[in-house]
Amino acid sequence: MHDIAIGERLIGPSHPPFIIAELSGNHSQDFELAVAMVEAAAKAGAHAIKLQTYTADSMTLNVDSVDFVIQEKDSLWHGEALHSLYAKASTPYEWHSRLFARAKALGMEAFSSPFDEAAVDFLEILDVPCYKIASFELTDIPLIRKAAATGKPLIMSTGMATLAEIEQAVDCAKKAGCEDIILLKCTSTYPAQPSNTNLVTIPHLRDSFNQQVGLSDHTAGIGVSVAAVALGATVIEKHFVLDRNAGGVDAAFSLEPAELKSLVEESARAFDAMGKVTYGGSAAEEKSKHYRRSIFVSVDVKKGQTLSRENLRIVRPASGLAPKHWDSVLGKKAKTNLPAGTALDWDLFE
Known part of the structure; x- marks a missing residue:
């Protein structure tokens, strides 16, 4: 399984896991807060920050009928209209270049999840090093084709996808010219419970598609992510917030700076501990x-x-x-x- 270069960093089984801090909408539409998040992620040792590139109108319709309002009572966003939720959680397009530049100046890679084809065109202007396809978009074959056609590495969260749906997404990406694919095991609930995470899927997913595999982790804490490294995860993505108590759309399942620092350190320690089959003492x-x-x-x-x-x-x-x-x-x-x-x-x- 070949190494994959994302910017200046090599990702693969022979390298410590690549840690991505997902800013999501936890900036609460405050640019200075977003900058502070990038700086805190760098100080914690994250290897990359990731944004989400969409507008409310590119995500959904501005309609208040039952189909467009979150009905699940156990959801963090129960009762919210999709359009207003995405308007609140979106990262303004005019922020992207400045946040990317700040991240790069601090030694991190910076990229995003496009949610429609126009977002890919926008991100291409900013020369992102790779693309991330969110789990809910894994069945959006035209979007995958568009991102893959750039020839840049593609990270895809598998979420709720069946093996057949993952196969379709991988085949689409390859046919469109993408040679570097990383699949992320993901549980598409927010937050996710460890008991619902099924980490043993990671080596099965890797072997099924002969691709690098990582984890997009929506559980609390860092234990699940560290365990994933022992199962072969080469990439770990966690949502990030400066202070959970201060709020943010994803704050409830996001890591604070000290936790992110622990994730970077402990995942590297787990990687170092893997070694090789050894008996008789080292x-x-x-x-x-x-x-x-x-x-x-x-x-x-x-x-x-x-x-x-x-x-x-x-x-x-x-x-x-x-x-x-x-x-x-x-x-x-x-x-x-x-x-x-x-x-x-x-x-x-x-």
């Missing part, structure tokens, strides 16, 4: 082997005296014969005087 453990147990003379033994449980013990360190030889040693005669503390060896008894 090179770092060689010195520790000295402190295993072995057979020692525990009280003074005279020449010709029988070695027994009364004058031998299995103790640390491992300077003497290994404990597996205990039964063979008992009953032997000492060839010479053996003071207490002598590490037993084959040439010390008959």
Whole structure:
């Protein structure tokens, strides 16, 4: 599986996971807050920030009928009209270039999720390094075709998609000229519960499509994301907010700066810990082997005296014969005087 370059960063199984801070609509239409979020994400060590590129009119219709109002009572946005929700959560197009420039100046990559074909055209003007397709848009084949035709890497959240729908999206992207595809396991509930995340899908998804796989994580905390790294995730995307208590459309399932910093550190630590199949101890453990147990003379033994449980013990360190030889040693005669503390060896008894 080949590495994928997103801007200046290489992504792949041999690299620590690529951490994306999703700003979403948590800027609450405040440009200075959005800039502060970019700066805080960089300080926390995130490798990229991501925006969402849409307008309320490009997302839905300005209609208040039941079809266009969120009905689910357990939704964070229950009772909201789709058009007004998207108007509140959208990132103004005129902000994009300034936020991208700030991110790049701080050493991060910056890109976005386009939600219609016109958004792809707009983002191409800004020369983004890749595109992200949101889970709800995975069945929007014309949008995938448009983004893939740029030839840039494509990150696609799978969300609710069936294997057949994922296959259709991947095939569409490849036929349109995209060679670098990363699929993100995603649970499209907001927030998502760990019990509903099914991380074991990650290696299955990777093997099914022979593509790199990551996680778009809507659960609270960082535990699920860190666990995903152990299952092969090369990309982790988490929503980000400066202060959950201050609000924001996605604040309830977003990480604060200290948590994002922990995610960057702990996911890298999980990656480092994966290693390779190893038995018999690592090179770092060689010195520790000295402190295993072995057979020692525990009280003074005279020449010709029988070695027994009364004058031998299995103790640390491992300077003497290994404990597996205990039964063979008992009953032997000492060839010479053996003071207490002598590490037993084959040439010390008959």
